[in-house]
Amino acid sequence: MKKAERVDYILQRLQQLYPETPVPLDHTDAFTLLVAVLLSAQCTDERVNQVTPALFALADNPVDMAALDVEQIRAIIRPCGLSPQKSKAIKRLSEILLEEHGGEVPANMEALERLPGVGHKTASVVMSQAFGVPAFPVDTHIHRLAQRWGLTSGKNVVQTERDLKRLFPEAYWNRLHLQIIFYGREFCTARGCDGRVCEICRTCYPERKHPKRTLKA
Structure with missing residues (x-):
């Protein structure tokens, strides 16, 4: 699967799984x-x-x-x-x-x-x-998944943020960063998936034989 195909698949699958993206931190303003x-x-x-x-x-x-x-x-x-x-x-x-x-x-x-x-x-x-201003907050959580999914080879969150902003349309950024967090917590955790276990990892890299090591964030 080429990178453009991975991007399209990830967008579609995350939208199917998480059509609503409530902010997980309780707040009023x-x-x-x-x-x-x-x-x-x-x-x-x-x-x-x-x-x-x-x-x-x-x-x-x-x-x-x-x-x-x-x-x-x-x-x-x-x-x-x-x-x-x-x-x-x-x-x-x-x-x-x-x-x-x-x-x-x-x-x-x-x-x-x-x-x-x-x-x-x-x-x-x-x-x-x-x-509501387009932004793509990237923490170590998103950094790890972006590497597993072949979206970045960045060694830090700054480079990963830059790569994700380049790959995904700006209109998707605000909800996409939450969708990735939700998916990571549910299916692609630090210990529960090593790049070969969850649905997105297996779909993006069906032939991957070895665990995907995350470059330092």
């Missing part, structure tokens, strides 16, 4: 999504969704969040891991939103990436899911 995505670093979405109700009950906007003490935030988000860094980032980004953006989350990639604790992937998720 751009600010709560931003905080939830920040908390999801090295943490499962399920755990984040268990933690955020208590946090957002105290502060679901920059004004109230900036008024909280860092230790108050940290006590709530501790189960998510990296709580010292994340609590400081959440408080400070809330202050910056008030100081520089009128209390609103900016719909601008560069402005988002300047916020504490907000990297390119987090900014991409907010741009795509909160503002």
Whole structure:
């Protein structure tokens, strides 16, 4: 199967499996999504969704969040891991939103990436899911599947993002990154598939004899 054929097949199959792509992190607006995505670093979405109700009950906007003490935030988000860094980032980004953006989350990639604790992937998720701006957030999860499916030979998520954006039409980016995540969690996990087990891997590479080793993300 040639690369163009793999791209067409993957698009069609993922659309069949996941016609709806709800954002897995519970949120009510751009600010709560931003905080939830920040908390999801090295943490499962399920755990984040268990933690955020208590946090957002105290502060679901920059004004109230900036008024909280860092230790108050940290006590709530501790189960998510990296709580010292994340609590400081959440408080400070809330202050910056008030100081520089009128209390609103900016719909601008560069402005988002300047916020504490907000990297390119987090900014991409907010741009795509909160503002509907085409973006293709790539984490190690998507990086691994893209390599198994022969969509990239990138050694890092930056190159993989570039390759996926080149292969897939922009209109598909926002839902496709979620569809890939959903499929990976269900069928093509890190331990459950080595590039020869799941349906998409077997269809894309029916003759593959050896496990597909993922280049470092």
